[in-house]
Structure formats: structure tokens, C-alpha cells
Amino acid sequence: MENFSEIQKTKIFAEISEFDMQALAYCLKIKFRNYNKNDTIIAQGQPVEDVVMLLKGGAKLENIDPFGDISLITKFKAGDIYGVENGFMGETTYKDTLTATENCLVMLMNRHRLLTPCENKCKRHDIIVRHLVQMVIERNYELTEKLKLLSKKNIKEKVLAYLQAQSKKAGSLYFDIPYNKTELANYLSVDRSALSTTLSRLREEGLIDFDKKHYHIKKG
Amino acid sequence: MENFSEIQKTKIFAEISEFDMQALAYCLKIKFRNYNKNDTIIAQGQPVEDVVMLLKGGAKLENIDPFGDISLITKFKAGDIYGVENGFMGETTYKDTLTATENCLVMLMNRHRLLTPCENKCKRHDIIVRHLVQMVIERNYELTEKLKLLSKKNIKEKVLAYLQAQSKKAGSLYFDIPYNKTELANYLSVDRSALSTTLSRLREEGLIDFDKKHYHIKKG
């Protein structure tokens, strides 16, 4: 089956055999798209058609507000999914923009079919639903984490909280983050140069050290 | 059945008959608790035991960070639920504090049973799961909305974006919000007096008007 090796690598479809996937592909009306770096995968404002899953490559999810300010919501990696909430909440247009940061392979799935377990041959559909729920809950959790960061009252606390969360996630005081400085500023919704100053001061104070995307927290 | 009239009013259990609810209550090991105003319903750091649903009264959900700063996450009304994500994400302790703002009736449900449709007599369990998924997705949507607010770069934009969202939700340029000024400042993670100044200036400029919790947006 087309692209099955990539599909199999994703958490949501990992348990599905190639045979079952055939039926599922039909049921979900699966389609594939290739994108080059910097291509727009989903454009904000476009009518909601499908749920999108990134199979290969990388992308960034951004939101543009009415003033034209762009904010980085998160980076996408293989297996990440967009559009479940949109469809479910009865939105008629996509609320964010998904842009390829490298060459990508993307899988499109029919949003109506996805969340409704059917009585058809595709007997594995219930597994997909369960995984989707898991993913939405995880996403919910991540959103809550980010919300806590943005609730901090100054840049220093935002950065430290972010780094501590990443450190905890990595299970080490030495860890890499997915963002460069410019992206991190954007992610935390702060000015880039102010972030740069703050990071320098934190290094000065001996609280942290860093190089490129690699960081080290020195004190608890 | 005990408290059935209250249970029936909640979206999640609305379709369930009293008879089916009996079986479900047994399956989910439902328990009830009464709380007085200012009582702690869930304490941050406590071991995760149950999923909690507010049946009657009001409550507020807050988070206390390591520095001791408290931030208001949201207000709870009847039918609102807490603890689904916690349990599902394998957290062993509650991450937030839920406090009664009025006298409350609360329903506790076993978190392990809740999300796993069973083969028992309680044949309506699948409906509950579907509603839960809906609620998690809605919550996800709300979190994303709040995230967009907190990403705005100054108080004026935060407030305007919040009021516009509330206006849209109410379907009118005249609407009530659930927060007083102090709570709103807390919700938006800004200083109360700075918020007060901003609101006054916006009124001065003729963009909005307000009285207590009632607001009016004058220009689009």
C-alpha cells in the first residue's frame, strides 16, 4: 500500500496491519500530498476540508491575528495532526496556518469519517478513535502547559519555566529544544532581543548555560 | 435516584434515563459531596482519585506556581468537569486547585471506569465516552482561544480580543462576562490596576462601555 511504511511509524496507526489499513484508507478517503519547503499546507481562513497528518518532514503551525501579528503555536513533526478540533467544533474555516519547514509528505483524512466509528469492514476504526482521543487529551495537556508559561509575569520566569519543563521532559539537566532563539521568542510571545538579553543575564548569573539549541540548567 | 434531577441537567448525562443511570452509577462508582463556599474541592498536589463534576453551585479553578503566584484558569459552572486529562496522562497528583465560590454539590466518578466503555449492563456508557470526547475537544478549543489572548503583546489588545470573543460567543455587542475586574485581570495575567486604567482609556476613546460585569463594544 502506498506510503504504508510511513503510516506505520505514526503512533495513531502503529497497531494497524497493512490489510486493515487498506479498508481504513478507503473508509477515511485517505489522500496524500507532497509539499516543498516553505509551501503552505493549510492556509488560515480556507474552508475546512480534511484532517491533516504530517507523515514525513517538518512544519510549523502559526496564527495570524487581525492586526497581522504572527505567533508560532508549535512545530509539527511526523505523526502530528491538525484539524480534529476544527471539524468537531463546527468551524467552517481553518483557524491557523501550517507551513512546511522542510519537504513534507502529508496524509489527508475525511474529518466526518474519522471520529465516527463505522460498522463497515474497517473493524480497526475504533482503535483510531481511541488514539485520537488520546492525542486530543495530550494536546490539551500541552496547551495547559504553554498557558502556564504565558501566565508568568516576566520574561525571566517564562524562560526558566519553559526550560524546566523541557528539562523534565528530557529527564536531564542537559537537553535540546526544538526552537532557535528567534523562534523561542515567538513561541513565548516576547521580543527577541529582550529574550536574548534575559538569556545572557541568566548565563551571567550562573543559572543556565546554552549553545545553539542545547541548554543546561545548573541550579534547581 | 439520588440527585438525579441535577445529573439530568448536565449535557453529558442528559440523554440517560433514570433506569440506565442506576447501572451507570454503579459502574462509575459514583459518589456525591457537598461543599460550602470557600471549601477546597480539589487541592493541588493531592493524589488523583476521581474525575469531578460540578452538579450545583459554582467554583473556580486555579493554579499555584512554585513561586506561590496564583492564576485563575477558569470558573466552573454546573456540568463542568475536572480530572479527565490528569488521569489519562498518567499524572499521580492533581495539578490545580478547585475551590467552591458558592455552596456546591459535586459528583465524583471513577476515572478508570469513565473512559473505558464496558461490556456490562450499563449500555449507555458509550454515549458518555462520546460526550467526554466532545468536552475535551471543547476544552481544547477554549484553551487555544485563551492562548491567543495571552499571546497579544499588550493589555489593550488582550482586553479587546477577550471582549470580542465574548461578544461573538454571546452573539451581541451587549453582553455579560463571568468575571469582575479583579478576576479578569487575574484571568488575563495582567496587573489589576493596569487593567483598570486600560479599560478606562478604552471607554474614554469610545471603543467600549461597561458597568459591573456588563460590557458593550461600540466599534467593530
Next chain:
DNA sequence: CTCAAAATGTTGTAAAAACAACACAATTTC
């Protein structure tokens, strides 16, 4: 490897927000 583009750190300045203190209004409690 070379050159253009993008990212980074630094600095000074202007703007915004936090903080603190206060008087007064509104609400709650007894």
C-alpha cells in the same frame, strides 16, 4: 567554497506594565 540571507547579541531609548498606596464604592456578613 562563496556569497547572500538569516540569526544572534548588544546597546540605548521610548513605551508599557507592575507595583504600591490610597480614597471611595459595592458587597457581604452578622
Next chain:
DNA sequence: GAAATTGTGTTGTTTTTACAACATTTTGAG
């Protein structure tokens, strides 16, 4: 209904952030 508590708007001060401009480094494309 009186007293105590909580909420609100205002003001001045201090701190923090955004903004802008720049030199330097790093990255990426051809």
C-alpha cells in the same frame, strides 16, 4: 442596617519590555 470586607479607579514611581539600529556570526543555497 451597621460594620467589615472586598472591589474599583486613580495616581506616581520603578521595573520591565518593546522597538530600533547595528556589528558579528552562523546557516544555507548554488
